[in-house]
Amino acid sequence: RKLRWLWRAPLLASLAGIAYVGWGVYEERNPGPQVEPDPSKKTLVVLGTGWGSVSLLKKLDTEHYNVIVISPRNYFLFTPLLPSCTTGLIEHRSIMEPIRTILRHKKANVKFYEAEASSVDPERKVVRVLDTSEIRGDVIETEIPYDMLVVGVGAENATFGIPGVREHTCFLKEIGDAQRIRKKIMDCVETAAFKGQSQEEIDRLLHMVVVGGGPTGVEFAGELQDFFEEDIKKLIPDIADRFRVTLIEALPNVLPSFSKQLIEYTESTFKEEKIDIMTKTMVKKVTDKTVEAEISKPDGSREKITLPYGLLVWATGNAVRPVVKDLMDRIPAQKDSRRGLAVNEYLVVQGTRDIWAVGDCAVAGYAPTAQVASQEGNFLAGLFNNMARTEVLEQRVRELSGSLNLQPGNAAEISKEIEEHERQLRRIKDIKPFHYSHQGSLAYIGSEKAVADVSWFNGNLASGGSLTFLFWRSAYLSMCFSTRNRLLVINDWVKSKLFGRDVSRE
Template sequence: MTVGSFFIRTSRVLNSSNFLLLCTLSGGGVVAYSESQSGAERPSIEANEPAKKKVVVLGTGWAATSFLKDLDASLYDVQVVSPRNYFAFTPLLPSVTCGTVEARSIVEPVRNIIKKRKGEVNFWEAECVKIDYSNKKVFCRSNIDNLVGSNEFSLDYDFLVVAVGAQVNTFNTPGVKENCHFLKDVEDAQKIRLSVIDCFEKAVLPSLSDDERRSNLHFVVVGGGPTGVEFAAELHDYVQEDLIKLYPTVKDKVKITLIQSGDHILNMFDERISSFAEQKFTRDGVEVQTGCRVVAVNDKDITVKVKSTGDVCSVPHGLIVWSTGISTLPVIRDFMEEIGQTKRHVLATNEWLRVNGCEDVYAIGDCSSITQRKIMDDITAIFEAADKNNSGTLTIEEFQEVMDDIILRYPQVEQYLKQKHLRDFTTLWKDLQGNESKEIDIQAFKLALSHADSQVKSLPATAQVYIISPVT
């Protein structure tokens, strides 16, 4: 690229003797590039090689696994820490809850993944409880049952890759943690499956009244995002295709309710997708309550407030699945406080996924958010780099060349062109000048791109990028 300050910072990294570089791809993956002792001063094989830099990776989810698959572990001392010793294909968790897919089909042991890497990678089944940035150390605690000896240890690092994900956001609603199921992991899916069966078994007991049977067979899904919608759809199919055949006496007492705080389900996607999903649920008999907020939960009832009227009502339930989004883990909140990022929900990183203000710490996945650099911050340097003959103006050829580079460096520009219904850069040039042969100065260049930064969008949670596919 030919973007002034960007090239300066990049060249400094590339000229260093040992570095680790992360970047994201358009498909949602993470790529790790590594290099050591580059240039003419590379030591001979006979020379004593320095100790390998220590790379500690926290997590075994989408982001961490993607990073590990592209890291040349032979260049580093790599250590992975996670309380989960497997990678789970989260888009299929709703299918596991209903038996459409077996749990073993969506997991891959981490040790199987790392043994295929070039070089040695160590894995520790433990949870990181503290990141000490000042001393470049992480403190971990193992949750393995019946462990003989201490369950706490610490690891030093030269590079730290934080990919711990996030936790379910309960919004501090009373009773949620005690009385609701979550759907974040394979264990969660298996528990939900057992609970659904238990609800049907209780409902057919001869001692229950019809109202009690209806209460036990009322399944409530809180949250109209991808996870909640997918689970509600899977549960409906499971009930209609399997369970009512096994429990025919209570088939007319089953009810599924989806509660959404917003005006529509799947409101983060195109309106056509949202409308299609709502219509499909209506045809299938799944009740969708939009504009409603859950204010309390106990073991028998769920209390819902209608936002438009303020009316509050309590409804009996047999099972509740809570899927209202994600929130920051305590270890990340503590780390953010240490590095001065207290006014955010997730870690802020630059475009190279390096945590802002932390030289050797990277963050990827749901625990972080990329701070996309704005084009107007670099507009003068971009213009000067494109103006090769220092004429103070750009020709259409120079304009075309610099725009090709800009589209890679600043993805919001491409979104801006689409939003303005401009086919290509030549169309933008004509729209700006009204004369294809006329050159433009820096003021016109700034004017052409002045609104592009308004197209900067936050990326969705990692799993949601993939989970929408089965819904559509």
């Protein structure tokens, strides 16, 4: 009898899984009716539709505010799987979630404007916005007043003013970047395979250079080598021995934020995968076909090198966006801040009253990661929900106190109610400051291997390899925004495994 149940367990688990997915799909397709915003409530303007802003919007009780979202991107992007889009392992739409779908599931209607915030005036409490899309109407620029403002505009790519970077390299931050890289990889490969191409030119075209050995550069290099080994090599064997990936890093090692053991594991895995790592090498200049760098030698001397390349991906971290820089310049208390808007422990922008900042544009003492941004967004949602509830309770206490004289017969009952509300108020007002809880770091390093530095009870667990790769895949799958995203990503993984990546160049 026991055995019969054991046999049935997987069946029941599968049915429960199907029911869960079915419910997710039904919910997504059938959002309930929305209430219209109340004009007497405060206007909360949220800039950006990235990790910070969307986590805030997900948890925010929108019926308490008039919420307006402004972003040039009308979707949320699940960045951890972006490197997989550069080779077509995952199709880009699988990791995008339309902001309209997200907002349609809120209890109260939220306004969305697809536009860029060009400046914020903290004195007049207005945001200047600009429609930067291809199709423009009569009005392309306007001002949006706010009572409360959340800045979650992320960061842009750091170039450190190095000549040629903006003109000749590809970044890896947005969907458009991944599409550009995917196209360019195949362009280099097809051009290298062109009849009569010189050997020297074939070597240049098939030399893929990645600058920056942080997690973005490492993950991209791993995905690129996989693409070559699993697909390109099989489809175009003539160029099989010419394809090369080089990763250039200025520091003595790659993945500086990971533990020493995982850095060594990554470097030895790259060696097996035939990815060249050049550490202590600082890129100084980029031209349309070459990259110039300086190697620091152990004896203190420096050597200048010039490498010809076909594709160059620039992944050297973050820089402050112009709208954030402009806002910082307007606030005297921000004059010493360099990497973004300095915030206090409640994420209030220092030197302002009604402006908060989340994610990569905020300096709160944490690394610029999705994990930090989403926890900050969650925290702000809780804070704003509490602030709204406080206002409702305080209003009710004022009303009850006023009615005490008018209804002396009910005085005891009213006093009890006031007491209860005041107790709730004390509890709500006792809001703890933001505290970041680090769950760990994960990175894909190619050939179905990943590295993980995970918090484990009160310690740290470092692991790397194929099992960690399965953990990496399941962790990111569970973190995908919606059931739709999860299904699409699984579909892409299965499709690529069975039929290979799609190498057609759109």
